[in-house]
Amino acid sequence: MVDPPALHCVKLALPLEFQAGPHVLQIISSFLLPNTSDGAIYNNLQRVRQAHEPFRAWTVGAMDGAAARGRVSLLQRLRSNRSEGYSTAVFVAQHPTAVSTLSSGYISIIRRSVVPLKNSLRLQDMINYEWWEAGAANGHVGVVEYFHSRTYNAAKPLLAAAANGHVAVLRLLIERHTLHTFQATLVKPALKMAAQGGHAGVMELLLGGSRRFDLADELVIASSGGHRTVVELLLLRGNVAGDKIVQALVKAVNNGHNSVVQPLLDRLPRTDGVCISPVSGNCETKPAMSPTQTILERAFLSAVGNGRVDLVRLLTSRISMPVSRALVRAARTRQLKVLELLLDISQGLEDPYYP
Numbered sequence: 001m002v003d004p005p006a007l008h009c010v011k012l013a014l015p016l017e018f019q020a021g022p023h024v025l026q027i028i029s030s031f032l033l034p035n036t037s038d039g040a041i042y043n044n045l046q047r048v049r050q051a052h053e054p055f056r057a058w059t060v061g062a063m064d065g066a067a068a069r070g071r072v073s074l075l076q077r078l079r080s081n082r083s084e085g086y087s088t089a090v091f092v093a094q095h096p097t098a099v100s101t102l103s104s105g106y107i108s109i110i111r112r113s114v115v116p117l118k119n120s121l122r123l124q125d126m127i128n129y130e131w132w133e134a135g136a137a138n139g140h141v142g143v144v145e146y147f148h149s150r151t152y153n154a155a156k157p158l159l160a161a162a163a164n165g166h167v168a169v170l171r172l173l174i175e176r177h178t179l180h181t182f183q184a185t186l187v188k189p190a191l192k193m194a195a196q197g198g199h200a201g202v203m204e205l206l207l208g209g210s211r212r213f214d215l216a217d218e219l220v221i222a223s224s225g226g227h228r229t230v231v232e233l234l235l236l237r238g239n240v241a242g243d244k245i246v247q248a249l250v251k252a253v254n255n256g257h258n259s260v261v262q263p264l265l266d267r268l269p270r271t272d273g274v275c276i277s278p279v280s281g282n283c284e285t286k287p288a289m290s291p292t293q294t295i296l297e298r299a300f301l302s303a304v305g306n307g308r309v310d311l312v313r314l315l316t317s318r319i320s321m322p323v324s325r326a327l328v329r330a331a332r333t334r335q336l337k338v339l340e341l342l343l344d345i346s347q348g349l350e351d352p353y354y355p
Contacts, residue, residue, distance in 0.1 A: 036056055036057055036058065036059050036061060036062075037056040037057065037058055037062070038058065038059055038061035038062040038064075038065055039061075039065065041058070041062040041065070041066075041074075041078075042061075042062055042065030042066045042074065043065075044074075058082060062078060062082070063078050063082075066078065132144060132148070132157055133156050133157045133160055134160075135157075135169075136157035136158070136160045136161040136166065136169050136173065137157075137160035137161065137163070137164055137166075138164070138166075139161070139164065139165075139166035139168070139169055140169075141168050141169055141172060144157065144169050144172060144173070145172065148172075148176055154173050154176075155185075155186055157169075157173055158170060158173045158174070158186060158190065159186065159189055159190055159193060161173065161202075162190035162191075162193045162194050162199070162202050162206070163190075163193035163194070163196075163197060164197065164199075165194070165197055165198075165199035165201065165202055166202075167199075167201040167202055167205055170190075170202060170205055170206075171205060174205075187206055187213070188213075190202070190206055191203065191206055191207075191213070191215070191218050192217060192218055192221060194206065194218075194230075195218040195219075195221040195222040195225075195227070195230055195234070196221050196222075196225060197225075198222065198225055198226075198227030198229070198230055199230070200227075200229040200230050200233055203218075203230055203233055203234070204233065207233075207237050207238075213237075213238055213239070214238065214239050214240075215234045215237070215238030215239065215240055216238075216240050216241060216244035218230075218234055218238070219231065219234045219235070219238065219240050219244060219245070219248045220244065220247055220248045220251055222234060222248075222260075223248035223249070223251045223252040223257065223260050223264065224248075224251040224252070224255060225255075225257075226252070226255060226257035226259065226260050227260070228257075228259045228260050228263065231248070231260050231263055231264065232263050235263060235264075235267050240267075242268075245264060245267050245268060246268065246295060246296065248264055249261065249264040249265065249268065249296070249299070250295055250296065250298075250299045252264060253299040253300070253302070253303055253311060253315070254299055254302055254303075256303075256306070256308055256311065258308075258310050258311050258314060261311065261314055261315070262314065265314070265315075265318045265319070268318075268319075293320075296315075296319060296321075297321060297322055297325075300312070300315050300316075300319075300321045300322075300326065301322075301325065301326060301329050303315065304326045304329045304330050304333075304335065304338050304342075305329050305330075305332075305333045305335065306333075306335075307333070307335040307337065307338055308338075309337045309338055309341055312326070312338055312341060312342070313341060316342075316345055323342055323345055323346045324346070326338075326342050327339065327342050327343070327346065330342055
């Protein structure tokens with residue numbers, strides 16, 4: 001496409017020595033002008049269109065912008081007179097009437113041309129369902145209500161709403177649809193998606209009432225992401241085995257999520273060698289190192305090597321940890337602040353662990 005003429009404002013703004021080179025004006029103008037005419041079209045900027053439309057292409061952005069602004073009459077004109085179409089961005093427009101205009105218009109064209117009627121009806125359902133799912137994923141309750149139908153499977157929109165933390169949309173879908181397989185097949189995937197995103201409100205809605213679920217996987221996922229509110233909710237409402245709490249704690253330590261470590265430490269099992277020194281100078285017989293203690297010590301030494309002072313302080317205040325080995329790790333990795341902390345802790349200890 002031919003380049004448009006240079007902008008007059010650029011010529012006025014440039015020093016005289018640059019105005020002698022027309023290529024300079026053209027280059028600067030090209031940076032200032034948009035690449036398409038879409039904005040001038042959906043904003044109805046007639047003078048801009050008249051001056052620059054011959055030099056700038058039309059794209060799907062014209063219909064997308066018109067749908068986003070609810071300009072139904074413009075959509076109808078573009079649908080009738082242009083062939084650029086629209087993109088999936090139009091699916092989440094906050095103007096159901098505009099979206100309906102696009103849907104009905106294109107389906108009617110297909111019906112009149114190459115696709116048999118029954119296939120067109122199936123295509124109508126596919127388009128509506130895609131809009132419905134996109135509306136749920138983006139939290140647009142109005143769009144979800146507009147395309148709501150009991151003939152559709154609500155699984156994908158429900159999971160999309162859960163993954164993005166849209167409680168209102170999720171509640172609407174649960175209330176409007178009789179999901180016979182909801183508890184069996186959808187709750188757990190939705191809970192995992194909500195845990196990954198840190199959406200405590202979605203977790204509350206899905207857990208509901210007084211029911212208790214096995215939420216071990218969700219706890220590990222939320223701990224890995226540092227979502228303290230979700231972690232506290234899962235510890236309160238779910239059935240989580242001690243080994244899974246340890247696994248979640250290790251994930252939180254390795255990722256440096258101090259705020260999540262605290263509530264997990266509060267629920268850490270007090271058995272299997274955890275929270276008592278396995279090499280205590282007060283014991284006549286020194287017990288063997290437990291698997292749980294070994295796992296926690298690896299995470300602790302990793303925190304030492306990464307210089308996470310607050311995390312090291314928190315762990316040594318609650319769990320017996322190998323201070324002597326940690327001192328070596330801190331010295332080798334040149335973590336001076338951690339080294340100072342460990343030296344303060346180790347003063348007066350009778351064994352290489354902090355009891």
